[in-house]
Amino acid sequence: MSIAKALEATFTNVSIISSITSTVFIILLGFYLRKRGTFGETFGKILSKVVLSVALPALAFNSFMQPISHETFTQGLNVLIWGILIYIILIFVTPFSYTKFPKDKQETLAILTTFGSTTFFGIPIVGAVFGAKGIMYSSIFNIGYRIFLYSYAYIKMSGLKMEASNIKKMFLNPIVIATFAGLILWMIxxxxxxxxxxxxxxxxxxxxxxxxxxxxxxxxxxxxxxxxPLQYLGNLASPLAWLSIGATLGSISMKDAASDKASWYYSFNKVILVPLLNLVLLFILTITHILPVSYVALATVIIMMATPTASVASAYAISFDRDAVLASNASLISTICAVVATPIWIALLEVLNQVGIFK
Known part of the structure; x- marks a missing residue:
């Protein structure tokens, strides 16, 4: 299929377009309701707690309630391997993007670039576009993310050794429990x-x-x-997450954040270069049959990596006084950029699918 026909097929695909517009419109609704005062100052945080503690665990567990085949097992294993490898790669690569910054700021920006909001921002979008299989792959991919977020990122940002409380957070998080429970049940x-x-x-x-x-x-x-009941709870994840994102954007001073050039530079790296690096490397690994991934697995990874600053990584920066203002500004700007960039990535991925580069 030619690129022109692939573009036409993409932008006439009602499912893809409606997924994109749903994301953007509901985020804008949350923004409007926060600015209007309908949503209070803490409403976004309350919504995010509901999503993280109830909706996403239900969504993750239910995604594994499907038949297992050689293809899905292989793809799940490849996604798991890549989900660990990519964070090792990013840990070593991202600091080179910020060599012109002072060392402390360089380390903070590198951590923020490596760890995005894959759980809160990425999974709801993946679910809206690719359904249960995408959610399953995204849950598997997030295993590596959580390992490094609660170990390497914590140690690097705090300057301390790994604490037992963080190990507890790593393994007793409701989403992690639901993911591992679902994964094991799916495999056996x-x-x-x-x-x-x-x-x-x-x-x-x-x-x-x-x-x-x-x-x-x-x-x-x-x-x-x-x-x-679990399905109803899981279906809450996307709209509540998007409303929370909009409400959060509506409660922060955009004027101050927009004047921070470092945040714009970081956001470009986070929502453009990081997913692009994943796309190039996975393309090479697929055509060489070293670690081949399907279109759904690839698209899931790209969307998960084109996410804004992880709330946990931002919290580390604030808690340990590691350029807290920069982290807050970067979180806001990268969220705005991700809202704009994600639909573009989805459209580009669908074009690749129409062309037939990934099966």
Whole structure:
């Protein structure tokens, strides 16, 4: 397919366009309601807590309630490997982007560039565009992210050794628990006791649905009464996250942040260069068959890496007095840039899909 036809196919794809407009419009709605005063000063933080503690864990767990195949298992394993390798690469590469800055500011910007808001910003968008499979890949990809965020980033920003409290945060986070539980259940399902049930699609059993054999714990087929509440909670993740992002943007002084040139430079690196680096490296690894990834796996990684500053990384900078003002400005500017850049990345990825570069 030619590039022109691929572009036409992309921008006439109702699913892709509606996913992009949903993201942008709901973020703008949150921004408007915060500026108008409908949302209070702490409303964005309250929404984010609901998303992180309830909606995203439900979304992550439910994403693994699907059949396993050789293809999905291989892709999941490749995403896991890449999710660890890319953070090792970024830890060594990102400091070179800030050699003109003082050493302390260089370290802060490098950490902020390495760790984006993959959980809060990335997963809801991936889910909206690519559904359960994208959420599953994004949850697997985030395993490496959390390992390095709560270990390397903490040590680097605090100047201290790893604390037991951070190890606890790493493994007892509701999203991590849901991800590991879902991942393990997904991987071992073929070895578990099976039950015969009428096949359900999206939580609905049609009158003429075929009978299938599934693992007894596949609640999407065996316990719809439990799967549906989790599905409703998971469906809250995207709109609540986007409203929270908009409300947060509406509560910060854009004038002060916009005058910070370092934040704009950082934001370009974060939402353009980092995902571009991932795209190039994954393209090379795929065509050489060293670590091949499918289109959905690739797109998931790119969207996850084109995210603004991670709230945890920003909190480290503020807590340990590591250029707190810069971190706050960078968080705001990178969020605005990500809102603009993410639809462009989604469109570009869909063009690559139409052209057939990734299967």
């Amino acid at each position: 399902q073929d070895f578990m006791p099976m039950v015969a049930v009428k096949q359900a699609v999206n939580g609905v059993i049609a009158p003429n649905a075929p009978t299938i054999n599934v693992a007894f714990y596949r609640i999407d087929q065996t316990a719809l009464w439990l799967f549906k």
